[in-house]
Amino acid sequence: MAIPGQQELTQLENFMEGIWKQNPVFVMLLGLCPALAVTVSAVNALAMGAATTFVLLGSTLLVSLMRNFVPKEVRIATYIVIIATFVTIVDYLIAAISLELYEALGAFIQLIVVNCMILGRAEAHASRNAPIRALTNALGMGLGFTIGLFALGSVREILGSGTLFGVSLFGPDFQPWVVMVLPPGGFFVLGAWLLVFNWWRNRTPAATGTLKPAEGHSHG
Amino acid sequence: MTAQTPQIQLRTSPHMKRGVTVERIMLNVVLALLPIVLFSIWQYGLSALALIVTVTATCVVTERLFNRASRSASTLSDWSAVITGLLLALTLPPAFPLWMGVVAGVAAIGLGKVLFGGIGFNVFNPALVGRAFVQAAFPVAITTWVPAFSPTRFSEFVPTTFTVPLMMPPDISEWARQALDGFTGATPLARWKFENELTPVQDFLTGAVTASAGETSAILILLGGFYLAARKFLDWRIPVAVLGSAAVLAWAFHLHDPGHFPEPAFVLLSGGLMLGAVFMATDMATSPVTPLGVWLYGILIGVVTVSIRYFGGLTEGIMYAILFANALVPLIDQYTQPKVFGQRRSS
Amino acid sequence: MSGTQVIAAPARTSSVAMIRTLGLVATVCGILLVLTYENTLEAINANKRIALERAVFKVIPGAATMKSFYATPAGLVPGEGPMPEGAMKFYAAYDGQGGLKGLAAEAGAMGYADMVRVLYGYDPATETVNGYGVVSHRETPGIGDKIIFDQAFLKNFKALDVRLNPGKTGLVNPVVVVKHGTKQRGWEIDAIAGATVTSRAVAKGINDSAQKLLPLLVPHLEQLQAGG
Structure with missing residues (x-):
């Protein structure tokens, strides 16, 4: 979340914020509902990441453009209308591109609308910054979210099906770890990644002073 | 307590006597389990023996590694990892592939025990956490049974025991039918x-x-x-x-x-x-x-x-x-x- | 969202400004939605039709075109618009010359984890189920999902007996599941060993659907053979 009075970030730092320091999945723990539910394969993870990024960019642009006109009493309502619009657009687009992908992602495309990362970015960043800055930040966040989903999806696909992007890695005799493509697998893999991520952050002294995971909002 | 200086000590309450230690309890549980383990080996032969040894060793090694990683004192001497390993092995099918047994052991100790803070802090029975994990991960292997008292149980391993790690165990229904007539699995x-x-x-x-x-x-x-x-x-x-x-x-x-x-x-x-x-x-x-x-x-x-x-x-x-x-x-x-x-x- | 905001007697915004803003936002969003809808509608419908055709052609070998119908107690009506009360949806598939190749319908029953939904093909000439495909399921991978590819199980649906009784009120023999390896009669389904619950769901789904659909449909076969 943007802290009032903080130093102006350079464009690059602004972009990198979502990828590393405030990664939505690994640091802020936002948007966990899709992160746990659809990441059974790398393709699903990337598609979900791309769809979310699209919604994030679209809503950020509109929110940022309108930031000076929207009275704050109705700002949340405005954001929700805008976000819901882009979610519906992405819903149509995916159904038009590939019905298979559409069915694999299921209700979670529509559920992007309740991903609190998007509303959070609209409130905390897009409504306070000019379009270019806001878009740069949103792109970083979207990429960070996609990277997070891909980290989950690739591990789950490799262990759960023995493939990556549908390409068999271990030959036909591979024993799939069924649990990995079931819901508990999402929790196991997310837990393991958080372990690795936090262990790594704690080892690097430069990372101190940033948000700890516990301070982020859970559930999305 | 010191034997060489017998003397009468006068103390106010509370009085402590030589307590039952964790090690003693656990060692006794191991003793109580031993007959079951031996019977199981007699019943299912080499494969059961290999499974019990592998799973128990995995539990002990996992506990040791986590102890080292968290820089805490070794808790191996309290025998609890051995009990978890023995119990876990006893709940698995006798011809369970050994590599899956290793997965079960790591899950039991890692997920079921040390993650909560080690002995005494675990919420769930570690052996059952391990078994639940492999039941969810390998639903076929954990319901693949072999006949008891097959005549060749001390001369050969069941083909599934030495499955290559990460690979699917071979189909043993034919083998089992030959090993014991009328076996339904x-x-x-x-x-x-x-x-x-x-x-x-x-x-x-x-x-x-x-x-x-x-x-x-x-x-x-x-x-x-x-x-x-x-x-x-x-x-x-x-x-x-x-x-x-x-x-x-x-x-x-x-x-x-x-x-x-x-x-x-x-x-x-x-x-x-x-x-x-x-x-x-x-x-x-x-x-x-x-x-x-x-x-x-x-x-x-x-x-x-x-x-x-x-x-x-x-x-x-x-x-x-x-x-x-x-x-x-x-x-x-x-x-x-x-x-x-x-x-x-x-x- | 953030607790850093201090609420200090905010200046009042006029209702007109709020309504104007929301109206503007709604208009912009509405235009965006309509544009997207118009431009993707065709592709989405084509996708859906292709997916359905692919599924139906898979269970009816040799089919080239298909039509959907509702079977109602009053007769067959084209399968467009909302489904009439008490009707069953099915698909009729024709070969290149317009000859009826077979019928297909969806069946579903509760499996181990969730509904198991399958599409089955019905051959009116032999009164058998002669095609089968899984539409959706959430059974345990490695056990229940064998209903998709297990060869011995798929063999059940080469010629599954679903003859109607003389009164045309139901099947002569209900479709039932038998223990793996004990199938003897035409209306029995040989269960997958270790996946009894899922096998039962498939059989129950097909039985329930056929018991209801075939009595409505078979009296009107000529209409279908004439091309609907």
Whole structure:
């Protein structure tokens, strides 16, 4: 979340914020509902990441453009209308591109609308910054979210099906770890990644002073 | 305590006597488990031996590695990792691929124990966490059974035992049929549930049934339980409550519809109920401490087990019943606190 | 969202400004939605039709075109618009020359984890189910999902007997599941060993659907053979 009075970030730092320091999945723990539910394969993870990024960019642009006109009493309502619009657009687009992908992602495309990362970015960043800055930040966040989903999806696909992007890695005799493509697998893999991520952050002294995971909002 | 300087010491209370240590309790549990382990090896041969050794070693090594990673003192000497390993191995099919056994062992200790802070802090029985993990991960392998007392059990391994890590175990239905004539590959519970065939009680007593490595020796399990209960290393109320409630419920169902529901003896002897009731539900860290709570906990396990067997999709319910009851232990303890001596009930 | 905001007697915004803003936002969003809808509608419908055709052609070998119908107690009506009360939806598939190749319908029943939904092909000439495909399921991978590819199980649906009784009120023999390896009669389904619950769901789904659909449909076969 943007802290009032903080130093102006350079464009690059602004972009990198979502990828590393405030990664939505690994640091802020936002948007966990899709992160746990659809990441059974790398393709699903990337598609979900791309769809979310699209919604994030679209809503950020509109929110940022309108930031000076929207009275704050109705700002949340405005954001929700805008976000819901882009979610519906992405819903149509995916159904038009590939019905298979559409069915694999299921209700979670529509559920992007309740991903609190998007509303959070609209409130905390897009409504306070000019379009270019806001878009740069949103792109970083979207990429960070996609990277997070891909980290989950690739591990789950490799262990759960023995493939990556549908390409068999271990030959036909591979024993799939069924649990990995079931819901508990999402929790196991997310837990393991958080372990690795936090262990790594704690080892690097430069990372101190940033948000700890516990301070982020859970559930999305 | 020092023997060479006998003298009378005068102290005010409280007086401490040489306490029962964790190591002593655990060592006794290992002793009580040994006959079951030996029977299992006699029954299933080399494959069971290899599985028990591998799983136990995995548990011990995992505990050691986590100890080192967290820079805490080694907790190996308290034998608890060995018990987890033995119990876990006894709940697995005898010809379970060894690499999956390793996965189960790592999950048991890593996920079930050290993640919560090690011995005494775990919420769930570690051995059952390990088994639940591999049951969810490898549903086929964990329901692939081999015949007991096959004539070649001491001269060859079951083909699945040495499956290449990460690979699928070979199909052994042909092998099993040759090893023992008329072998169906289904446990008594599965045969009852899906085909309505009852296994005679004497088969359970001699161990001539298809089951997990340590499930068949009801008599040895009970003997181990009696030994531990007599030495007060386990709370006798728990197995009594589990087995009693399961038997009463089974008896009620049997009276209601004898054609469909089996006799209580079948319910008590089949599956892992006996092993679970005596050795797993009684885990000190994961069972209640109040006398009333212990009864409630045991009855809950018995009722849930029978309910899952009769009405659930699974054939055996003891594992999830115990894990479920484990989760409720803090709640049970909280609601069954005895009233403090001298207080009135109303206060 | 953030707790850093201090609420200090905010200046009042006029209702007109709020309504104007929301109206503007709604208009912009509405235009965006309509544009997207118009431009993707065709592709989405084509996708859906292709997916359905692919599924139906898989269970009816040799089919080239298909039509959907509702079977109602009053007769067959084209399968467009909302489904009439008490009707069953099915698909009729024709070969290149317009000859009826077979019928297909969806069936579903509760499996181990969730509904198991399958599409089955019905051959009116032999009164058998002669095609089968899984539409959706959530059974345990490695056990229940064998209903998709297990060869022995798929063999059940080469010629599964679903003859109607003389009164045309139901099947002569209900479709039932038998223990693996004990199939003897035409209307029995040989269960997958270890996946009894899922096998039962498939059989129950097909039985329920056929018991209801075939009595409505068979009296009107000529209409279908004439091309609907």
